[in-house]
Amino acid sequence: MNCTPLDHLLTWSGRILVALILGFVLLPFVVVLIASFNHSSILTFPPQDWSLRWYAHAFEYDDFADGVKNSLIIAAFGSTLALVAGTGFAYVLNRYEFRGKATLHAVLMSSLVIPNFTIGLGLLILAASVSIPRSMGLLVFLHITIVLPFVVRSVYVSLQNFERQLEAAAESLGAAPRRVLFTITLPLLLPGLAAGWLFAAILSFNEFTASLFLVNQRTQTLPVAMYNYVREYADPTLAAVSVIYVVAVAAMLILAHIFFRLEKVLNVD
Amino acid sequence: MLIDPKLQQPAEAVPGQPPARPAVKIDGVSKSFDGTLALEPTWLKIRKGEFLTLLGPSGCGKTTLLNLVAGFLEPDKGELFIDDALVTQVPVHKREIGIVFQNYALFPHMNVLKNVEYGLRTRGVPAAEARDRAMETLRLVKLDQFADRRPKQLSGGQQQRVALARALVIRPKVLLLDEPFSALDRNLRAAMQIELKEIQHSLGVTTIFVTHDQGEALSMSDRIAVMSKGRVRQIGSPEEIYASPADRFVGTFVGDANLLTGTVTTSESGTLTLDLAGTALTLPQSAAPEAAAGETVELFARPEACQLVAPGTPGAVPATVSFAVYQGAHVELHLACPAAAEGPIMLRVPVANVPKVGAAVAVALPEAPVIFTGEAQ
Numbered sequence: 001m002n003c004t005p006l007d008h009l010l011t012w013s014g015r016i017l018v019a020l021i022l023g024f025v026l027l028p029f030v031v032v033l034i035a036s037f038n039h040s041s042i043l044t045f046p047p048q049d050w051s052l053r054w055y056a057h058a059f060e061y062d063d064f065a066d067g068v069k070n071s072l073i074i075a076a077f078g079s080t081l082a083l084v085a086g087t088g089f090a091y092v093l094n095r096y097e098f099r100g101k102a103t104l105h106a107v108l109m110s111s112l113v114i115p116n117f118t119i120g121l122g123l124l125i126l127a128a129s130v131s132i133p134r135s136m137g138l139l140v141f142l143h144i145t146i147v148l149p150f151v152v153r154s155v156y157v158s159l160q161n162f163e164r165q166l167e168a169a170a171e172s173l174g175a176a177p178r179r180v181l182f183t184i185t186l187p188l189l190l191p192g193l194a195a196g197w198l199f200a201a202i203l204s205f206n207e208f209t210a211s212l213f214l215v216n217q218r219t220q221t222l223p224v225a226m227y228n229y230v231r232e233y234a235d236p237t238l239a240a241v242s243v244i245y246v247v248a249v250a251a252m253l254i255l256a257h258i259f260f261r262l263e264k265v266l267n268v269d
Numbered sequence: 270m271l272i273d274p275k276l277q278q279p280a281e282a283v284p285g286q287p288p289a290r291p292a293v294k295i296d297g298v299s300k301s302f303d304g305t306l307a308l309e310p311t312w313l314k315i316r317k318g319e320f321l322t323l324l325g326p327s328g329c330g331k332t333t334l335l336n337l338v339a340g341f342l343e344p345d346k347g348e349l350f351i352d353d354a355l356v357t358q359v360p361v362h363k364r365e366i367g368i369v370f371q372n373y374a375l376f377p378h379m380n381v382l383k384n385v386e387y388g389l390r391t392r393g394v395p396a397a398e399a400r401d402r403a404m405e406t407l408r409l410v411k412l413d414q415f416a417d418r419r420p421k422q423l424s425g426g427q428q429q430r431v432a433l434a435r436a437l438v439i440r441p442k443v444l445l446l447d448e449p450f451s452a453l454d455r456n457l458r459a460a461m462q463i464e465l466k467e468i469q470h471s472l473g474v475t476t477i478f479v480t481h482d483q484g485e486a487l488s489m490s491d492r493i494a495v496m497s498k499g500r501v502r503q504i505g506s507p508e509e510i511y512a513s514p515a516d517r518f519v520g521t522f523v524g525d526a527n528l529l530t531g532t533v534t535t536s537e538s539g540t541l542t543l544d545l546a547g548t549a550l551t552l553p554q555s556a557a558p559e560a561a562a563g564e565t566v567e568l569f570a571r572p573e574a575c576q577l578v579a580p581g582t583p584g585a586v587p588a589t590v591s592f593a594v595y596q597g598a599h600v601e602l603h604l605a606c607p608a609a610a611e612g613p614i615m616l617r618v619p620v621a622n623v624p625k626v627g628a629a630v631a632v633a634l635p636e637a638p639v640i641f642t643g644e645a646q
């Protein structure tokens with residue numbers, strides 16, 4: 001291959017650009033990562049002494065453990081229910097023509113426009129006025145509202161890419177509608193559904209603004225627990241929690257990726 | 270080819286005899302989309318074991334008719350029968366049909382064997398038997414060694430054969446194929462045509478085949494239904510369609526055609542005389558019994574039925590050579606002719622005696638040409 005100076009220039013400027021973008025995205029995390037190993041109990045940067053004590057503290061602090069538990073429960077229930085409902089909505093939007101379809105679409109997408117704190121505040125007022133307690137159930141409902149548009153989007157896109165003729169073929173081979181759904185449609189949509197669920201779960205796990213309005217001491221989520229912690233203490237514990245958080249989510253994503261790639265390569269039916 | 274007797278169905282097609290019990294009966298079925306008629310009321314009977322081709326240009330309603338038989342569409346009017354049973358209201362999955370789609374539609378998440386087994390498993394055939402029968406059918410299409418592969422790992426022709434095996438394994442009452450070979454290259458296409466025809470014949474499965482390729486239709490079919498604009502124009506054996514087209518559309522769509530415009534001078538006592546731009550032509554009156562004197566008609570002749578003769582030969586129409594196309598075995602001559610209805614007249618001559626471009630020649634027409642009168646023109 002012949003490389004002109006221009007090619008070199010393009011190659012190098014391309015690399016620099018990628019490095020810059022990566023640096024830009026990762027910079028906050030790198031700062032937090034370094035800060036989390038600071039021995040000092042004041043968040044100074046750069047650290048003078050190194051230690052793992054804040055990690056130990058993060059694991060010992062009860063509010064965080066409870067927060068993780070609550071967040072996991074809310075994310076699991078919220079994104080699963082959102083997936084079921086969202087798949088239904090996406091299916092109807094994709095397959096049927098009916099009056100008010102555009103309106104349904106708009107309503108489903110509306111929470112993309114409405115900020116999270118508005119949703120949280122609205123639900124708080126509503127719950128108070130009909131005296132529903134600030135329970136886990138209410139938080140799950142809140143998270144469903146927030147992640148539903150993303151799930152609908154993700155499933156809708158998978159459905160649009162789905163080859164409808166495969167269903168016709170299955171039908172012609174004697175498969176009743178339910179069998180077509182369970183042996184052809186759902187298995188082929190599975191990667192899209194799983195991606196939608198994962199996306200929803202991560203969004204839900206991250207959600208802070210709206211949850212703030214609806215949690216109490218017993219139901220507080222991890223982000224709310226972190227917020228409450230930082231209002232009282234200024235030590236690097238939060239940095240440690242952040243690092244744990246990022247590592248956990250990254251591990252989950254990598255696992256999901258490996259799993260769905262493998263599923264395609266292996267003969268699993 | 271070895272065919273398992275279990276797969277074999279009795280071929281009840283008796284050429285030339287009207288069947289007592291058609292495998293498929295299309296009884297006045299019509300279909301429109303958003304008020305536009307895609308298929309005019311159509312009547313068609315397909316014999317058991319017959320290979321019927323729906324032939325016609327794009328948009329003429331072939332797929333619509335096939336989808337009506339399959340049950341993917343519901344007719345606006347009319348009824349459908351498969352093996353004497355009324356199926357108009359029967360859903361697709363209960364019709365016991367086999368379909369081969371143009372883009373194969375193989376299940377990407379299943380291997381070849383699982384694809385072929387699918388139709389058996391839906392019918393509750395036990396796993397072991399389904400496996401055996403699927404393998405047997407894969408052997409029939411010579412793909413048994415690919416049973417473990419995914420569809421993506423096969424060539425286009427192999428995928429097409431898997432699709433065929435998947436449709437055949439359930440021993441369908443009717444096999445429907447919608448332009449199954451249009452995605453294949455020419456050589457593969459020819460090979461697949463022969464293979465399909467062999468398999469179809471040996472299994473004796475009633476087949477409706479859709480194509481817009483007239484060569485494919487002529488070489489494979491027992492009968493061809495030529496369609497145009499939502500209507501079946503003619504139905505008959507390839508020979509009938511080719512030699513005696515019912516109208517100008519069929520004549521020009523299937524094979525090469527020469528068309529000449531003429532005026533009827535007399536039509537009486539068994540003789541029909543035509544004036545073809547100054548040339549008088551005498552034909553038996555049976556060529557166009559209903560033609561009246563003074564009427565304008567069209568004379569239709571295949572290139573191979575026309576002969577190049579010396580200018581001035583009685584009954585031959587004068588023409589001028591406009592150009593010659595060398596085609597190896599013969600030369601295609603294009604002639605300007607005052608009587609031609611559209612375009613030049615074409616005929617093929619041996620390479621040895623090709624007249625010069627611009628030479629005056631004459632064309633002797635067949636003794637019993639096809640005459641289109643009235644609406645057939």
Ligand SMILES: Nc1ncnc2c1ncn2[C@@H]1O[C@H](COP(=O)(O)OP(=O)(O)OP(=O)(O)O)[C@@H](O)[C@H]1O
Nearest residue numbers: 302303307325326327328329330331332333334481
């Ligand atoms: N689902 C549909 N909605 C509206 N119009 C349709 C639909 N399906 C077919 N048509 C129309 O009906 C007519 C016949 O279509 P059809 O698909 O049967 O043609 P075809 O003979 O199979 O053509 P091709 O060779 O291109 O596949 C066309 O004019 C087409 O536009």
Ligand SMILES: [Mg+2]
Nearest residue numbers: 331332333447
């Ligand atoms: Mg078609």
